[in-house]
Amino acid sequence: MNSIFRKEINLFFSSVSGYVAIAVFLSVTALFLFVFPGDLNIFLYGFATLDPFFELAPLVFLFLIPAVTMRSIAEEKSLGTMEIIVTKPVSDWKIVGGKYLASLALLLFALIPTLVYARVISSLAVPQGAVDWGGIAGSYVGLFLVASSFAAIGIFASTLTSNQIVAFITALFFCFAGFFAFDFISKISVFSGNLDYLIRQIGMNAHYLSVSRGVLDLRDVFYFFSVNVLFLSLAKTAIESRKWK
Secondary structure (H helix, E strand, C coil), rough: CCCHHHHHHHHHCCCCHHHHHHHHHHHHHHHHHHCCCCCCCHHHHCCCHHHHHHHHHHHHHHHHHHHHCCCCCCCHHHHHHHHHHHHHHCHHHHHHHHHHHHHHHHHHHHHHHHHHHHHHHHCCCCCCHHHHHHHHHHHHHHHHHHHHHHHHHHHHHHHHHCCCCHHHHHHHHHHHHHHHHHHHHHHCHHHHCCHHHHHHCCCCCHHHHHHHHCCHHHHHHHHHHHHHHHHHHHHHHHHHHHHHH
């Protein structure tokens, strides 16, 4: 797994793709939070809080993570190098795990500079430093958990095709459905009552909002862990299926 992980990290940062992904994430969030007028602008928000960032970041990741992961397996297939990898003494789990962990590392590199946003909020608070650090920490944990699930979905989507654009669109669809679709479905009148709550709990957004309150509930962590295991298992099965043909 270490060799796969190192190879992926080197690919990210030996070309412009890794730097572009990080730059796009930081640029989009900074522009909406500090430059563009609107509900997400921190200076116009009226409160010393990072809530606008944590509303915006999942939307950016919704597009950015599929773009990052689309090449992970699909590119190997299109170049013919996947056949070489699967014949080496490395398990399918290690192939999937190495590529997944490399994607998570890139996401961490993208998130770390955003701690500057928290410093800005702290300096704007009256008195200075009077911010909900527990809520901010919880929101960062929740955001990383969402990003980790998006990455697992992206890795799975990349195993389904040798076309990177198809992998991107497939991952985007599954990520959007996992984060938003169940909230929309729960609002249909026929599901009013107890069912609407249960349907919302199937989606990622409900668990993301729960963690963002600053209280880490193991049920929410288990939910994201289960989503990750599910899609990584599907990715492993998809790679394994090539041996059955």
